[in-house]
Amino acid sequence: MTGTTQDDYTDVYARRVRGMTTSEIRALFAVASRPEVVSLAGGAPYIAALPLDAVGEMLGRLGSEHGAVSLQYSIGQGNVDLRERICEVMALSGIHGASPDDVVVTVGGQQALDLLARLFLDPGDVVLAEGPSYVGALGVFQAAQAQVHHVPMDDDGMIPAALEEAIAAIARSGRRAKFLYTIPTFQNPAGVTLSEERREQVLDICERAGLLVVEDDPYGLLSFEGDAPLPLRARRREGVFYVSTFSKTFAPGLRVGWILAPHAVREKLVMMSEANVLCPSAFAQAAVTQYLTTMPWREQVKSYREIYRERRDALLSALHDLMPAGTTWTHPTGGLFVWATLPEGLDSKAMMPRAIAARVAYVPGTGFYADGTGTGNMRLNFSFSSPERLREGVRRLAGVMEQELAMRAVFGAAGQAHHRRRGNAAADAPGPDLA
């Protein structure tokens, strides 16, 4: 403990720390946040579209008129006023009749996932998740020392037959799968949506297998073409844990999310959350409650839908016009992300330094898999940048890819054979600006 080596604490760490190493691409993302870089990497909403004057006035009053409460401790489960408003938001998504008593307010959707992992996962347990899946969830499962078994998707979302196969394979290997983690609607990062028919099939499969479902639904309200399919939780009350957040529909800077959980489990989640953060921020809760009570939040969601649809269209047409032959991508009907598949032989992670040098950033596909696959993929965000910036970003990205392909044509595959080793997801986890 008194030496001068880089890390004198190695022999004291818990076992869960052993797999954690700093990502080599983290440093790149720091550069990617410079204004001259077009970032297609983040998952940030377009906050400037909010009525900031009115929001500021509301926040000011929370301090001056209600500070003795809004700046004080709250309670572990979260305030009942907010939990009632949350039930109204869920009703807009098609989940009716939920009780505020079964809602637990969390520090964003991230803490919700972490609490569920702590509640259910012992080291060695298996979690099923779409492949690719949300990088932050993979980080949670890694911290819980769980193993992730990916279930492939196509344009209609997770493939039910593949889910059945995965469940059977896990059972054969003598391990225990505790839950399916799924983002059925406008999936992060794939941008696809689980079809109506498959929703019922997936629920039936999980019910038969005694597998819990953790449904993560941050984007469900951000639909561009009519309403999204009903959430899984709207179809089954038991065995489904519904997680969502105000990060995409209001403001990620307040860190307010929630879990809707079966009643018996809810009490345990509250105790878990108290041991983790004591209570969610009273001020952030009051801000969201006021926002939902006094401001036209449904209209704001509509406005986000329109802004993001325009941006998705801009991104898709730029990809269509500019991407080299052999590149394919998904066509999301909502949410924030497009998932691109590169021409054979290109490596999105190896290409990152050159992309940054060309002033464009994305998230390499490997971050979204627990098993090191995804080198041929990248996630592209369309919520944060203007249509013009999106097109410019794609132009820069296409230039880098053309150059890589040209190098490959000249020098062969050896020119980019590095960075192919299997890694773990958390090591590649981008910073939180990439939510």
Added chain:
Amino acid sequence: MTGTTQDDYTDVYARRVRGMTTSEIRALFAVASRPEVVSLAGGAPYIAALPLDAVGEMLGRLGSEHGAVSLQYSIGQGNVDLRERICEVMALSGIHGASPDDVVVTVGGQQALDLLARLFLDPGDVVLAEGPSYVGALGVFQAAQAQVHHVPMDDDGMIPAALEEAIAAIARSGRRAKFLYTIPTFQNPAGVTLSEERREQVLDICERAGLLVVEDDPYGLLSFEGDAPLPLRARRREGVFYVSTFSKTFAPGLRVGWILAPHAVREKLVMMSEANVLCPSAFAQAAVTQYLTTMPWREQVKSYREIYRERRDALLSALHDLMPAGTTWTHPTGGLFVWATLPEGLDSKAMMPRAIAARVAYVPGTGFYADGTGTGNMRLNFSFSSPERLREGVRRLAGVMEQELAMRAVFGAAGQAHHRRRGNAAADAPGPDLA
């Protein structure tokens, strides 16, 4: 999963959940928050002493003028502006030369403790902690499936010889102690302070034993009689993790705390925090940064010292005037709490329902021990209530105790022999209003 029993999820829970049960006194605390009850139970600061108009104005501007940043995602470690201000706050406590790069911003001090537990504790590991100790820390250690070994205190804080004995006993039992968790200054709940001389002794003992030190210092600035002794971290840079919070000096409702950690460990803490909450609230961070930059926060700390000194004096003189013979209590020179020891035979937990009926609340001592002891103790808070309310609360409490003693004199000890079983700390953990 489709049955109708109370908890269909029992067979799916992680092992860490098994010890968790809802506390029977939680329901009482819900009643204790009613206005007619004088609560000596909480750990809430007196927020009404803040200049709420000015704070509200500042919060409003953060939304209206800086909303595009303050309502957006932040970064996992926390913003550098805030980390620089935090180093200034630590300098006021006597910790000079800390680098903002080694500070991790957390969701209150609670998340700081939880991150350190996740970093260092495997199931079965041992944590040393003062007996009694902070109930929220005991909850963290229980969730980490660690065992707590208490080290007794006297009026000068933790007893060094007892610490040495504890370390030896743990080594003899073949278990591994990872760190000492200590609140050396104005301890919660005991209200005592580790003396200058013992600070050096405790550090020497831990260094010799290769034991890390987690120093929790939420109250150090709230000194009533000159400055507090230098924190442990001001005496040793290596092996000491310093945790503090703005909950007692500014506002708990924002949930902003921090860890000052050795550099190599800091990176791992950031990754742990990202897997837990993605990032701390940008808005809360901006609020604290603005508060520390533009408002007279040092004067506000002085003002809190004066208010709390007056209230401590009021509580101590009420105890002196009104408590039945045989009651003893500590004489804190700072912080928020007095620790009382009841006359032989009285049980603070068993007495709670009668106290609530008499419209006074406190926290029974058992919540502050991991081993079920503390039935003869209670924690009394003096930061939240006015001097008049404090005296009225003690009057009511003394009445309940006199009545208990009278019953005991008539019926003998059998009248209150219940509730003596050993429990675990988390089961008794009061809600977060009791921080």
